[in-house]
Amino acid sequence: MKSTKFTELTQEQIDRKWWEIGDFFRRNSLWMLMYCTGCCAIELPPAMTSAYDMERLGMGPMATPRQADVLLVTGYLSLKTLRRLIYTYEQMSEPKYIVGFGSCTINGGIYHDSHVVINRLDRYVPVDVYVAGCMPNTEAVMNGFVDLMDLIKSKKADGWKRYHDNYDWYKKNQEEALGEVRIKDEFHE
Amino acid sequence: MILNILFGLGVALFGFVLQTALGGINRKVIARLQKRYGPKWYQEFLDIFKLLSKRATSHGWIFDFGVIMALGGIIATAMFMPITNELVAFDGYDNFFIFVYLIAVGMLGMAMSASGSGNPLASIGVMRALTTMLAYEVPFMVVVLTIINITGDSSISMIAEFQQLANNHWFIIALPLGGIVAILALMGMLGKKPFETYIAPAEIASGPMVEYGGKQLGMLFIMHEITVFIEVSLFVHLFLGGAENIFVFLVKYVLVYTFVNLISNVNGRFKIDQVVTFFYKWPLLLAVSQAIIAIYLGWVI
Numbered sequence: 001m002k003s004t005k006f007t008e009l010t011q012e013q014i015d016r017k018w019w020e021i022g023d024f025f026r027r028n029s030l031w032m033l034m035y036c037t038g039c040c041a042i043e044l045p046p047a048m049t050s051a052y053d054m055e056r057l058g059m060g061p062m063a064t065p066r067q068a069d070v071l072l073v074t075g076y077l078s079l080k081t082l083r084r085l086i087y088t089y090e091q092m093s094e095p096k097y098i099v100g101f102g103s104c105t106i107n108g109g110i111y112h113d114s115h116v117v118i119n120r121l122d123r124y125v126p127v128d129v130y131v132a133g134c135m136p137n138t139e140a141v142m143n144g145f146v147d148l149m150d151l152i153k154s155k156k157a158d159g160w161k162r163y164h165d166n167y168d169w170y171k172k173n174q175e176e177a178l179g180e181v182r183i184k185d186e187f188h189e
Numbered sequence: 190m191i192l193n194i195l196f197g198l199g200v201a202l203f204g205f206v207l208q209t210a211l212g213g214i215n216r217k218v219i220a221r222l223q224k225r226y227g228p229k230w231y232q233e234f235l236d237i238f239k240l241l242s243k244r245a246t247s248h249g250w251i252f253d254f255g256v257i258m259a260l261g262g263i264i265a266t267a268m269f270m271p272i273t274n275e276l277v278a279f280d281g282y283d284n285f286f287i288f289v290y291l292i293a294v295g296m297l298g299m300a301m302s303a304s305g306s307g308n309p310l311a312s313i314g315v316m317r318a319l320t321t322m323l324a325y326e327v328p329f330m331v332v333v334l335t336i337i338n339i340t341g342d343s344s345i346s347m348i349a350e351f352q353q354l355a356n357n358h359w360f361i362i363a364l365p366l367g368g369i370v371a372i373l374a375l376m377g378m379l380g381k382k383p384f385e386t387y388i389a390p391a392e393i394a395s396g397p398m399v400e401y402g403g404k405q406l407g408m409l410f411i412m413h414e415i416t417v418f419i420e421v422s423l424f425v426h427l428f429l430g431g432a433e434n435i436f437v438f439l440v441k442y443v444l445v446y447t448f449v450n451l452i453s454n455v456n457g458r459f460k461i462d463q464v465v466t467f468f469y470k471w472p473l474l475l476a477v478s479q480a481i482i483a484i485y486l487g488w489v490i
Contacts, residue, residue, distance in 0.1 A: 022242035029232065029239040053225040055216070058232050063390040066246065066402035069239075093402035094244045 026069065026095060027152040029058045030145070033068035033092070035085055038075015039135055040101035046138045057145060065091040070148070073127075076104035078116045082124060083178050089125050096160045097152070099144055100127045103134045110134070123173045126159030197268030197278035204267050204418030205411060209233045211443060212414065215450045222454060237410050245403025248306045255302020256405045260412045262294030267415050270422055271346040273432045274353075283345045285333060288423060295412060296322065299397060306400035314396020317387035317461050324468035325377030325384070331476035332367040332374075335483050336360055336427060345423070349431020361428040363489050366479040370472045371428050372449070377468065378420045381453035386461045421446050 009017075034044060048054050048061070062068040065088045077085060089098070100121050103109035108119035121127055128151060131144035151157040163170060213233040220227025229235070247253055269287050271277040300319065303311040337343045340351045352359055361368035377384040387396045401409055425431065425441045432438035459467065482488050 022239075025235050025239035025242055028229075029235045031236075050224040053220070053227070055220060055228045056226050058228050058235060063394040064399050064402075066400055067395070067398070067406060068402075069243075091246075093246055 023152055023155070027149040030070050030097075030148070031060055031062040031068050032070045032072050033062055033065050033088065034072045034074065035081075035088060036072075036074050037077060037081050038102065038104055040074035040104075040131075043101070043135060043138050043141050044072070044074070047141050052138055052142055054142070054145070057149070059145060065089075066093060068092055069096060071096065071098045072101065073098060073105055073121060074101040076109065076111050076117050077121060079118065079178060080116075082118055082174075086125060086174060094160050095157075097128045097148060097157050098125060098159055099129045099131065099148060101131050101141070101144075102136055103132065106130055106132070118177060124170060124177065126162045126170075128157045128159045193278055194268070198264070200270055200272060200276075200278050201264045201267040201415060203272070204270070204415050204422070207439075207442070208414040208418040208421075208446075209237065211446055212417075215447060218447060219450065219454050222451070233410075233414075237407050237414075240402075240407030240410060241404055243403035243407075245405050246400075247405075248400060251305030252302050252400075253405065255298045255300075255305055256401075256408050256412075258298030259295045259302065260298075260408050262291065262296075262298055263412045263415045263419070266291040266295065267419055270419055271349070271426065271431075272422070273435055273438055274346055274350055276435070277346055281344070285337070285343045285345055285348075285427075288345075288419065289330075292416070292419065295416065299409065299412070302405075303397035303400070308400045310393045310399045311397050313393050314387050314389075314399065317389075317393075318397060320461060321377060321380075321384060321387055321464055324465045325374045325472075328370050328468060328472035328476040329374035329378075331473070331480055332364070332370050333427060335364065335367060335476075335480045338480075338484055339489060345426045346431065349426045352430035353433065359428060359430040364479055364483060366475045366482070368428060370476045370479070371424060373468075373472050375420060375424050375445075376449055376453065377464070379417055379449060381449055382456040383453075383459050383467075384464050385453075385458050386464050389458065417446070421449075 034041065036044070046052055054060070059070075065071075069092075071085075071089055071092065073085065089096070100106065104111060104117075105121040105127065108114070108117060111117040112119055118124065129144050129148045131140050133140055136144075148157060210230065210233070213228065213230045216232060217227035217230060266288060268278055269283050269291070271283050277283055296318070300315045303315045336348060340348050342348060342351070352363075361371065376382075380388055388398075389396055393399070398406065398409060421442055422438075424445055425438065429441050429445070432441060
């Protein structure tokens with residue numbers, strides 16, 4: 001018979017339990033910041049309005065990176081927009097997730113041989129979920145969000161942690177593509 | 190004294206739970222209005238606890254301290270709010286002017302904190318919020334002073350009992366022009382759509398809240414829910430005859446908030462100068478004529 005006696009939990013186990021409780025809230029309330037660069041962005045209006053109603057999942061658009069949990073990268077990224085994307089991602093408060101839309105974020109898509117468009121987004125910022133397609137249809141987009149919720153539940157959506165652990169590698173790739181990555185702090189100059 | 194304080198904290202907690210649940214239900218109502226299904230009814234709780242579970246960025250101690258001051262000020266205000274005629278935490282101290290003064294502590298705390306973040310959009314938002322406050326307070330105060338003149342008492346629960354004793358002559362009906370002004374002022378107070386200028390997510394990126402994320406934003410959400418509780422219950426007690434028991438209070442509260450929310454969601458947004466001009470034109474005119482009619486001519490229905 002199994003003993004009903006309380007076993008002493010270690011600090012790590014207690015922390016893990018708190019993190020699991022937090023994960024329940026985090027996966028049921030995902031606020032998005034939409035970085036709409038390309039044509040995939042047109043899939044978001046039907047996902048948000050009465051056709052698919054994203055708010056059922058507790059998702060909603062947010063105006064600033066500080067408030068957002070999920071960064072949606074919808075489409076190709078030129079070198080200019082990549083710089084802004086990195087600034088935006090670094091401003092978000094942790095835990096934070098990235099969803100990449102369409103083939104442009106996976107391998108460059110139809111812009112794979114362009115001189116100003118990056119090919120793999122995963123080399124510069126950690127992507128948690130890719131939604132495949134050019135463009136992905138709205139079911140695929142909704143499916144991607146459900147996948148993200150499942151990944152958070154199984155603790156596999158750890159892109160923000162990978163960004164911390166492998167920061168040197170990401171930084172090197174960013175610098176190779178962009179030259180020096182410098183944040184212009186215009187409020188304190 | 191200790192019991193009164195505990196009871197007051199209970200009132201604040203009650204207000205938070207009530208308004209947060211109602212906020213979630215109202216998101217569902219609005220979703221049905223737009224032919225959507227809508228989120229779970231407890232979505233607002235999930236949002237708040239998620240925010241409290243996230244890591245937050247700080248922009249200096251004024252930024253952090255202002256949030257705590259805002260939350261503390263609003264909880265202190267909510268402690269004085271009567272729920273029914275008997276359920277008053279500090280009996281005899283539920284004066285209308287206590288709410289007018291104490292609610293400013295919360296608002297100023299938030300203004301200080303938002304300005305401390307150093308983001309220009311936050312400063313614009315705070316400036317707009319205070320300007321809107323300046324606009325709706327004047328007609329609202331004229332109407333409430335008329336009520337205080339008629340009842341001869343500025344205690345919220347006394348005003349509510351006055352309406353119940355006079356055969357349920359609610360002031361929204363007894364003073365019809367004043368009632369219209371009060372609804373408009375309530376929409377301004379709650380920051381609902383035509384007067385939503387200071388949030389304005391599309392133009393100033395949610396205004397005062399632009400630099401908040403994580404724990405601070407969670408605390409501000411709690412503060413916002415309690416503020417809405419205070420403002421809607423003030424309306425219920427001053428204009429809808431208060432409540433004899435808690436069931437009546439809940440019914441009136443839900444109806445008022447849902448009504449305002451439904452109006453809000455079919456409207457566009459004013460510019461800040463339109464808000465000020467609007468409040469200083471029609472509601473002020475209505476409020477002053479209501480005061481003259483009620484006090485000098487004595488025509489109260």
